Amino acid sequence: VLTQSPDTLSLSPGERATLSCRASQSVASRYLAWYQQKPGQAPRLLIYGASSRAAGIPDRFSGSGSGTDFTLTISTLEPEDFAVYYCHQYSNSPWTFGRGTKVEIK
Amino acid sequence: QVQLQQWGAGLLKPSETLSLTCAVYGGSFSGFYWSWIRQTPGKGLEWIGDINHRGSTNYNPSLKSRVTMSVDTSKNRFSLTLTSVSTADTAVYFCARRDYTLDYWGQGTLVTVSS
Numbered sequence: 001v002l003t004q005s006p007d008t009l010s011l012s013p014g015e016r017a018t019l020s021c022r023a024s025q026s027v028a029s030r031y032l033a034w035y036q037q038k039p040g041q042a043p044r045l046l047i048y049g050a051s052s053r054a055a056g057i058p059d060r061f062s063g064s065g066s067g068t069d070f071t072l073t074i075s076t077l078e079p080e081d082f083a084v085y086y087c088h089q090y091s092n093s094p095w096t097f098g099r100g101t102k103v104e105i106k
Numbered sequence: 107q108v109q110l111q112q113w114g115a116g117l118l119k120p121s122e123t124l125s126l127t128c129a130v131y132g133g134s135f136s137g138f139y140w141s142w143i144r145q146t147p148g149k150g151l152e153w154i155g156d157i158n159h160r161g162s163t164n165y166n167p168s169l170k171s172r173v174t175m176s177v178d179t180s181k182n183r184f185s186l187t188l189t190s191v192s193t194a195d196t197a198v199y200f201c202a203r204r205d206y207t208l209d210y211w212g213q214g215t216l217v218t219v220s221s
Binding site: 031033035041042043044045048049054086088090093094095096097098099100 | 168
């Protein structure tokens with residue numbers, strides 16, 4: 001089980017966002033990814049292997065963590081970053097997703 | 107550029123069979139696993155299963171008894187079949203490529219199960 005916190009983060013553009021994802025058992029080899037989803041769209045891969053940015057992802061997005069605790073940080077929120085963010089583990093089958101953190105405009 | 111395009115029936119009655127197909131354009135079809143994921147407001151994102159170009163599958167145990175995935179390498183397509191659907195299977199279904207993680211996704215198909 002992946003538990004994301006907080007459920008909702010209310011911030012202003014330009015602020016820093018810190019999102020947490022905690023696993024109920026250790027995620028081996030850093031098989032942890034983060035996705036961004038906007039309404040009516042498919043999830044978009046941001047981070048894989050806990051800390052590697054996917055192709056084309058701006059460097060304001062960064063991932064960190066290991067074992068059971070992982071963090072997605074958006075250093076300076078841009079207007080297009082307000083969305084829902086999901087963590088996903090692909091270490092232990094069945095692969096699972098967190099319930100998401102909504103980053104909304106304050 | 108890899109693109110996934112999916113299609114299938116969007117309205118089903120309880121006990122019917124859900125069938126979706128996903129076509130892959132660009133990139134290699136072999137060497138990857140191909141996945142189905144669904145999303146509901148209640149349960150969020152749920153991984154359904156994976157299949158590779160050889161037809162080797164890995165299903166979520168929660169759905170395994172009702173799920174079949176198949177692959178057509180001649181057309182770079184893969185398919186999902188879910189039998190005996192109920193209202194609990196109402197969801198947006200996505201296909202995706204798995205290169206360790208899910209890196210390319212289809213556009214999603216809303217499947218509604220209603221009598």
